[in-house]
Amino acid sequence: MRVLFLSWRDTSHPDGGGSEVYVEQVAAGLAARGHDVTVLCASHDGAADVSVTGGFRVLRRGGRLTVYVHGLAYLLSRAGRRTDAVVDVINGLPFATPLVRRRGLVALVHHVHREQWRIIYPGWGGRLGWYVESRVVPWLYRAIPFVTVSEASRRDLHALGLRRVEVVRNGTPSLPAPRLPRSATPRLCVLARLVPHKRIEQAIALTDELRERHPGLVLDLVGDGWWAGELDAEISRRGLQGVVVRHGRVDEQTKADLLGQAWLMVLPSVREGWGIAVLEAAAVGTPTVAYRNAGGTAESVVDGTTGALVADEASLRQITDELLGDPRRLDALGRAARERAATFTWDEATTGLEKVLLEELRRGYLP
Missing domain, CATH: 3.40.50.2000 (Glycogen Phosphorylase B;)
Known part of the structure; x- marks a missing residue:
């Protein structure tokens, strides 16, 4: 498959976190299985516009909000039209991919952001953000399968009216052995x-x-x-x-x-x-x-x-x-x-997302 991840950030971004780790670990896993994988995300200072890491390409376009416009523009380009499967990573705001594409779409959501909208944007901005996530996304993505990382998040998505939700959990990141012993003091x-x-x-x-x-x-x-x-x-x-x-x-x-x-x-x-x-x-x-x-x-x-x-x-x-x-x-x-x-592996996570992508491609075009 030719797979495209649309993600707000990558792990090199100053605000990158667990969602970006998940995307890049699974992207690398898919690339290792022979798939052609691209991640499109926002630019940031000191990062190349194009780079290759873990066997997949990273395209950096736009900023905090304009990356969403760049994502849709890429889907409409020749390279985007050749993509078989698209993973729309929704971190509060969606890329709105169903507006320009009807085949091979999967949404990835780690959790809903009801509390975060209120904490970070306590005024009308937070209310608008939660309206988009809780009302617009369920309507626009009503025919799209969702992937999330826990049963708790699946329940939250079901509560928003989304029914096609699969759980594909994180793997455990590989860390080097600590060079220092456990601290003698608390x-x-x-x-x-x-x-x-x-x-x-x-x-x-x-x-x-x-x-x-x-x-x-x-x-x-x-x-x-x-x-x-x-x-x-x-x-x-x-x-x-x-x-x-x-x-x-x-x-x-x-x-x-x-x-x-x-x-x-x-x-x-x-x-x-x-x-x-x-x-x-x-x-x-x-x-x-x-x-x-x-x-x-x-x-x-x-x-x-x-x-x-x-x-x-x-x-x-x-x-x-x-x-x-x-x-x-x-x-x-x-x-x-x-x-x-040790029981949570990125290979299992890759298998889980790959299965969802393949099943969606077999289903054909959205109704």
Whole structure:
């Protein structure tokens, strides 16, 4: 097949995250199976307009919003018309591919963005964004099969009136072995894009509240994003310089080292499609505490076995406190997390999406 992914960003983009990891891992898997794969995404400073990575092409066109126009224009071009299958990656806003194409379309959604729209755009902009996602997308894509990464996201899509939804879960990212042992003193970690809906302020607050009970406690913040300045201000306001360490965007070896040193990862995010960071931490034996009602985290974390699921900020603080005081329990959770992470592979994810694409091509044109 000639496969085109239309994605808002790629992993090299400053705002790239788990959705982009999924796209590129599956794109590489499809390319390795002999498919001709292209990813079209937004441009950003320092990135080439065209590059080849993992056996697939990356075309960078337009910016935060104009990439959607470029995506449709590409589909109307000669190269676009020769494409067999198109994966329209909907991160809140769609590429609106059914307007220009009637065959070989699949929509990929990691999670719905009801809370994110309200948090990031609290006024009319957020209401408009949620209207597009919750009303326009279900109507425009009503005949299109959807792929998502968790049963929680499938239920959310069903609630919007979308019925043809397949779950194709993330694989576990391959990380190098940590070069450093587990920290001798209590250490927490957050691996996430620095954006408001990740609610990293809650991890900073609980570190502040628990540091007297757990001497030497450190919180490592791994990742970058446009909310970094607000987090720096919060760290400064609480006088936590040296207690909360913001590392920014790091290479894979450094990521493995930091995750491997941590006793526990804290994921206070309001919504996750799956929580790929959970598997990255689990791969080096670090369990995660996350919110039970945050969507996919209730599936990526097995409560009491590979980590803990909590109901609110008070219980997040309480369970983190209990776990930091029980190294033997943390060790058991970490071992189970590592074993479970090994069961999720990108080869299975590639097979799942490839099956959906082939079935859609066999169906022919949309009604």
